[in-house]
Amino acid sequence: MIIGAAKGGTTDLHYQLTGLPVNNDPKRPDPPIKAHLKEARFMNWPLVSTDMLLNASMYAKYLGKLTHPCAETKGVLALRQCVSVHPPQQLTIDASPMYWYSPHTALQLRSISLDTKVILMLRHPLEGIVSLYNHRVIEDGVWKRIPLDALVDGWLDFLASHPAVPATLERLRGCPHTRCQEEGWRDLVALGLTDTLELRMFSSALYRYGLASWRRHYFRPNRVLIIDSHAYFRDRPGVMKTVVRFMYGRDMTRVEADFAAMAPAQNVKKHNGSSTAPQSSSSKKPNWMLSDEHRRLLEDWLQVHVLDELYNMLAELRDDGAWIVGFDQAPWPWALDGDAGGSSSARRGSRSSRRIALPTYDFYDGSEP
Numbered sequence: 001m002i003i004g005a006a007k008g009g010t011t012d013l014h015y016q017l018t019g020l021p022v023n024n025d026p027k028r029p030d031p032p033i034k035a036h037l038k039e040a041r042f043m044n045w046p047l048v049s050t051d052m053l054l055n056a057s058m059y060a061k062y063l064g065k066l067t068h069p070c071a072e073t074k075g076v077l078a079l080r081q082c083v084s085v086h087p088p089q090q091l092t093i094d095a096s097p098m099y100w101y102s103p104h105t106a107l108q109l110r111s112i113s114l115d116t117k118v119i120l121m122l123r124h125p126l127e128g129i130v131s132l133y134n135h136r137v138i139e140d141g142v143w144k145r146i147p148l149d150a151l152v153d154g155w156l157d158f159l160a161s162h163p164a165v166p167a168t169l170e171r172l173r174g175c176p177h178t179r180c181q182e183e184g185w186r187d188l189v190a191l192g193l194t195d196t197l198e199l200r201m202f203s204s205a206l207y208r209y210g211l212a213s214w215r216r217h218y219f220r221p222n223r224v225l226i227i228d229s230h231a232y233f234r235d236r237p238g239v240m241k242t243v244v245r246f247m248y249g250r251d252m253t254r255v256e257a258d259f260a261a262m263a264p265a266q267n268v269k270k271h272n273g274s275s276t277a278p279q280s281s282s283s284k285k286p287n288w289m290l291s292d293e294h295r296r297l298l299e300d301w302l303q304v305h306v307l308d309e310l311y312n313m314l315a316e317l318r319d320d321g322a323w324i325v326g327f328d329q330a331p332w333p334w335a336l337d338g339d340a341g342g343s344s345s346a347r348r349g350s351r352s353s354r355r356i357a358l359p360t361y362d363f364y365d366g367s368e369p
């Protein structure tokens with residue numbers, strides 16, 4: 001399961017794992033991954049989650065969406081058994097980038113499978129926010145006339161007018177363990193922090209807090225891979241080498257290596273079209289570009305709630321047996337250009353011109369995935 005995060009490259013990773021060349025390769029040593037859709041987006045909705053607890057047929061509905069061979073199986077215990085024995089025939093994938101911050105998904109998944117391998121891709125939150133903004137404008141036409149600066153103002157206004165939210169964030173910041181973080185995050189979700197697109201654009205940057213439920217209820221040694229999206233964007237073949245080892249416990253096939261080297265990047269949105277329209281006739285600044293002031297405000301907030309402790313969290317996860325690829329230089333991600341997420345062309349340019357020392361991928365030598 002690829003649980004997120006949005007705009008971290010999840011579509012591309014899903015394509016790398018499910019693409020026909022790698023799955024139809026007669027020399028493929030593993031069962032094929034059957035995937036007809038990328039995102040089931042099923043287990044993150046609170047009502048569905050409650051229903052799932054009460055009614056096992058909801059799991060069947062979920063597995064049906066994924067064309068999982070156990071979709072017809074009745075009852076949670078039978079499902080659990082079925083899910084655990086099927087991988088030798090078929091592998092199934094769900095890549096829904098909102099699962100990582102749902103307080104419920106880890107618990108739902110746990111009910112039917114303890115063995116699912118979980119992959120998370122993390123992109124620098126500021127880049128992620130700019131990318132989310134552009135995708136929404138280009139794909140859905142929302143915020144066509146609303147500059148990103150105005151959405152930042154809206155977010156800051158929300159924080160100012162709901163004092164319980166900053167108070168809970170402060171509490172979360174000082175949390176000594178994941179249980180406290182999980183409870184604090186649930187409180188924030190109950191306070192509406194993930195209710196709207198506008199709020200989610202910022203709240204879904206809170207990687208440390210949103211992951212607490214997964215850390216507490218689901219993550220297990222050698223079953224979790226956390227990918228630095230910037231390393232993936234720079235060196236997909238190198239990172240895919242680790243992904244294949246994590247997934248299948250082997251080296252890449254020739255076909256997988258070629259696919260990682262050659263396949264076009266998926267879900268790329270150029271910062272063009274309406275999102276680049278100037279805010280006013282007197283301004284040349286495109287809507288997606290943050291003003292210095294807004295950028296600073298956002299950076300300060302992200303620093304306190306996401307970045308300050310990120311490396312500690314990664315170190316803890318690694319100690320708990322997670323595989324980590326990338327993040328090899330602090331401060332992360334050595335990728336941001338000077339324009340708050342940068343234009344695509346600037347970022348793409350920097351991808352090729354600014355090389356970094358790539359990770360050695362040998363954190364877990366010798367252990368069974």
Ligand SMILES: Nc1ncnc2c1ncn2[C@@H]1O[C@H](COP(=O)(O)OS(=O)(=O)O)[C@@H](OP(=O)(O)O)[C@H]1O
Nearest residue numbers: 006007008009010011012131233265266267268269
């Ligand atoms: N191989 C490679 N190289 C460089 N960049 C890449 C690559 N694969 C995906 N991407 C960038 O990932 C962004 C899309 O992420 P997601 O597919 O996770 O988005 S989604 O949440 O599932 O909609 C999207 O970012 P933007 O460039 O900001 O649009 C893609 O360009």
